[in-house]
Amino acid sequence: MVEMIATRDAYGNALTELGTAHQDVVVLDADLSGSTKTGKFAKKFPERFFNMGISEQDLVGTAVGLAISGKVPFASTFAVFESGRAWEQIRQSVCYPFSNVKLVASHGGITVGEDGASHQSVEDIALMRVLPNMTVIIPADAEEMRQVINVVYDYRGPVYVRAGRNKTPVIYGKDYQFKIGKAVVHHIGKDVNIIAAGIMVYFSLQAAEEMKKEGIDAGVINMSTIKPIDKEAILKAAEASRAIITAEEHSVIGGLGSAVAEALVENLPVPMMRVGIQDRFGTSGKPEELLKYFCLTAEDIKKAAMEVIKRK
Amino acid sequence: METVKETEGAKTDINELKDIARRIRINLLRMLTNAGSGHTGGSLSAADIVTALYFAKMKHDPKNPKWEERDRFILSKGHAAPLLYTVLAECGYFDKSELMTLRRLSSRLQGHPDCKALPCVEISTGSLGQGLSIANGVALSGKLDKALFRVYVLLGDGETQEGQVWEAAMTAAHYKLDNLCAIIDRNRLQIDGTVEEIMSIEPVVDKWEAFGWNVIETDGHDIAKILSALNEAEKVKGKPTMIIAHTIKGKGVSIFEGKVEYHGIAPTKEELEIALKELEA
Numbered sequence: 038m039v040e041m042i043a044t045r046d047a048y049g050n051a052l053t054e055l056g057t058a059h060q061d062v063v064v065l066d067a068d069l070s071g072s073t074k075t076g077k078f079a080k081k082f083p084e085r086f087f088n089m090g091i092s093e094q095d096l097v098g099t100a101v102g103l104a105i106s107g108k109v110p111f112a113s114t115f116a117v118f119e120s121g122r123a124w125e126q127i128r129q130s131v132c133y134p135f136s137n138v139k140l141v142a143s144h145g146g147i148t149v150g151e152d153g154a155s156h157q158s159v160e161d162i163a164l165m166r167v168l169p170n171m172t173v174i175i176p177a178d179a180e181e182m183r184q185v186i187n188v189v190y191d192y193r194g195p196v197y198v199r200a201g202r203n204k205t206p207v208i209y210g211k212d213y214q215f216k217i218g219k220a221v222v223h224h225i226g227k228d229v230n231i232i233a234a235g236i237m238v239y240f241s242l243q244a245a246e247e248m249k250k251e252g253i254d255a256g257v258i259n260m261s262t263i264k265p266i267d268k269e270a271i272l273k274a275a276e277a278s279r280a281i282i283t284a285e286e287h288s289v290i291g292g293l294g295s296a297v298a299e300a301l302v303e304n305l306p307v308p309m310m311r312v313g314i315q316d317r318f319g320t321s322g323k324p325e326e327l328l329k330y331f332c333l334t335a336e337d338i339k340k341a342a343m344e345v346i347k348r349k
Numbered sequence: 350m351e352t353v354k355e356t357e358g359a360k361t362d363i364n365e366l367k368d369i370a371r372r373i374r375i376n377l378l379r380m381l382t383n384a385g386s387g388h389t390g391g392s393l394s395a396a397d398i399v400t401a402l403y404f405a406k407m408k409h410d411p412k413n414p415k416w417e418e419r420d421r422f423i424l425s426k427g428h429a430a431p432l433l434y435t436v437l438a439e440c441g442y443f444d445k446s447e448l449m450t451l452r453r454l455s456s457r458l459q460g461h462p463d464c465k466a467l468p469c470v471e472i473s474t475g476s477l478g479q480g481l482s483i484a485n486g487v488a489l490s491g492k493l494d495k496a497l498f499r500v501y502v503l504l505g506d507g508e509t510q511e512g513q514v515w516e517a518a519m520t521a522a523h524y525k526l527d528n529l530c531a532i533i534d535r536n537r538l539q540i541d542g543t544v545e546e547i548m549s550i551e552p553v554v555d556k557w558e559a560f561g562w563n564v565i566e567t568d569g570h571d572i573a574k575i576l577s578a579l580n581e582a583e584k585v586k587g588k589p590t591m592i593i594a595h596t597i598k599g600k601g602v603s604i605f606e607g608k609v610e611y612h613g614i615a616p617t618k619e620e621l622e623i624a625l626k627e628l629e630a
Binding site for chain 1: 463464465471472473474475476478479481482483484485486487488489490491493512513516517519520523524
């Protein structure tokens with residue numbers, strides 16, 4: 038039985054550990070500390086926690102003020118509000134001056150579930166990726182999230198990290214080591230390679246397992262850092278299989294799929310397909326229903342992989 | 350001799366401060382004319398306020414721009430960059446000759462303040478409505494560290510039409526940021542017309558008081574009055590202070606005063622001649 042932990046819970050725990058080790062860690066939230074899991078830090082370090090109320094633009098601006106005063110602020114709310122409502126504040130005051138602000142947004146993607154389209158962020162990665170100076174990370178599991186939070190604390194500069202609402206399988210053990218901009222190559226396949234991020238990494242591993250049973254050698258790469266993207270890993274995979282699939286819980290426009298396509302088309306064009314949300318808004322439903330509805334299951338990844346192999 | 354408070358190294362002679370403000374106006378107009386574009390009206394309207402802050406009120410050290418105990422100044426109305434640059438150069442943060450590079454390719458003096466290029470600028474601004482939130486963050490950090498520095502932030506009156514300003518207004522009062530003093534350059538003009546006709550911000554005093562602030566109104570061109578307002582603000586505990594500084598856009602040059610046309614354009618060479626005659630008289 039696989040252990041199941043939500044990346045937002047891993048964030049809350051990592052943040053509290055970080056706060057214990059480092060006095061300069063401060064945390065801000067916009068009235069969602071129970072959901073983003075910053076509440077745990079708030080309870081332990083109330084003097085270093087600032088609830089900004091329902092005001093995302095002010096949340097980001099205040100974090101900038103703390104950052105330029107030498108603190109290391111982690112500012113959290115839901116992904117759709119953090120990346121969307123405060124986008125121009127992030128552009129002007131975080132990215133342009135290279136402020137040392139860590140934006141950790143929870144409830145990324147459609148697996149937010151029943152709350153529906155208004156709360157389902159399918160554009161955040163595109164919005165953050167386009168900003169100069171920004172680093173964009175989607176941890177695939179709880180262990181990767183734990184390490185990401187520690188690594189981005191040491192890194193000086195703007196970072197956007199996406200966390201998920203639901204419990205997801207733990208993929209990595211303590212021996213795993215996260216590095217910004219370094220893809221995790223699970224296996225390089227000869228027939229097709231799947232480049233995935235977030236919850237799609239586990240589904241991609243399942244899809245590859247299924248294909249293996251049918252004699253197809255499918256590789257899986259966890260591209261947890263969307264920006265700066267690991268171009269070398271993409272090209273190695275493309276060279277090996279001459280067919281690439283991307284899998285993301287995000288619009289196929291502007292996110293991981295686009296980033297991989299950009300790298301391929303300029304260096305090594307090979308047949309490629311993007312599994313993701315096809316330029317649509319989310320909708321209400323149970324997370325597992327939504328994954329089927331938006332064609333984001335292991336089965337969908339496998340289907341796309343079989344198709345792209347035919348195009349070689 | 351009219352004198353005001355005692356910040357170490359600060360100018361206390363009002364006439365000397367007036368002379369500095371006059372020099373600041375001359376230099377900023379020269380740099381604007383040389384650049385051929387930029388915001389004239391709002392730089393002139395805030396000249397006395399920013400002069401009072403940098404030459405009489407604030408603790409700061411041009412030789413050590415990142416001195417931890419310095420008072421912080423955030424120009425939320427980043428459009429007044431020419432004023433900020435001229436004041437910083439006059440203080441000695443960089444050589445005055447650099448002023449003539451304003452808005453040129455590769456210049457540290459970008460069209461709006463860029464703190465990466467010019468580290469004596471606390472934070473890059475230019476997109477309106479963001480400075481107060483940032484100032485709040487700096488003030489919160491000061492409180493956390495029990496630091497003694499004060500935080501000053503200058504907003505335009507039109508700028509307070511931005512919704513984020515009111516989010517930040519709530520935050521400053523909620524966290525009782527009495528180490529923060531905001532100033533509104535109430536020059537009553539914005540690029541499309543008068544603030545009153547574009548989007549009225551009145552009753553401005555009542556609004557800030559209702560948001561939990563200590564509010565002081567003053568003449569934004571009387572340096573002695575500006576300084577006494579700043580000193581009064583420092584005595585108020587438990588809440589932030591907003592100084593509504595009544596000013597005239599384009600102040601100091603008759604052909605620019607109160608003229609909305611000079612919000613966003615630089616003086617021509619001929620206009621500069623007229624301006625210099627008036628200011629040097």
